Amino acid sequence: xxxxxxxxxxxxxxxxxxxxxxxxxxxxxxxxxxxxxxxxxxxxxxxxxxxxxxxxxxxxxxxxxxxxxxxxxxxxxxxxxxxxxxxxxxxxxxxxxxxxxxxxxxxxxxxxxxxxxxx
Numbered sequence: 001x002x003x004x005x006x007x008x009x010x011x012x013x014x015x016x017x018x019x020x021x022x023x024x025x026x027x028x029x030x031x032x033x034x035x036x037x038x039x040x041x042x043x044x045x046x047x048x049x050x051x052x053x054x055x056x057x058x059x060x061x062x063x064x065x066x067x068x069x070x071x072x073x074x075x076x077x078x079x080x081x082x083x084x085x086x087x088x089x090x091x092x093x094x095x096x097x098x099x100x101x102x103x104x105x106x107x108x109x110x111x112x113x114x115x116x117x118x119x
Contacts, residue, residue, distance in 0.1 A: 035117055038085070040072025052114055054087065054102040061099065064089055069104065076113050083110045 029051060036047035038055065041064075045057040064070075071086040087101035103110075 033117060035077040036114075037075045037077075038072055039074075040070045048098060050114070052103075052106070052111055054090070054100060056098055056100050059092060059097040059099045064092075064099070066090065066092060070101070074110065076117060079113045079116070081109075081113075083107070083113060085110055 032049045034046050036050055036055065038045045038047065038057065041061055043060050045060065048056045048058065050056065066089055068089045069086060070089065071084065074083045074085050075081075076083070085106060086104040088104055089099060090102045091100035092098075093100075106114075
């Protein structure tokens with residue numbers, strides 16, 4: 001009869017546990033720049049980072065639910081004009097107090113000005 005504890009025929013696990021993935025899964029390259037200012041829901045927001053697919057801003061809307069669509073106006077330092085945009089709130093980071101928005105059908109003029117920022 002075997003006593004309680006470690007069974008005799010068990011070998012220790014020798015396989016390494018994989019670390020966090022370092023593979024970028026975004027479809028658009030992310031840029032860290034404060035050249036973009038967005039105005040929506042009564043506040044101006046300076047982009048923390050952005051891509052052609054969306055933008056990350058400071059969370060100034062704690063009651064805004066994930067999945068909410070917003071619309072507003074964007075200005076880009078060094079570019080003439082204002083650009084209308086629509087976006088969906090896709091992620092809230094409570095720790096860093098940031099909101100991630102994904103653009104909804106961005107216009108060709110918006111995509112053009114964003115693509116010229118870091119040329």
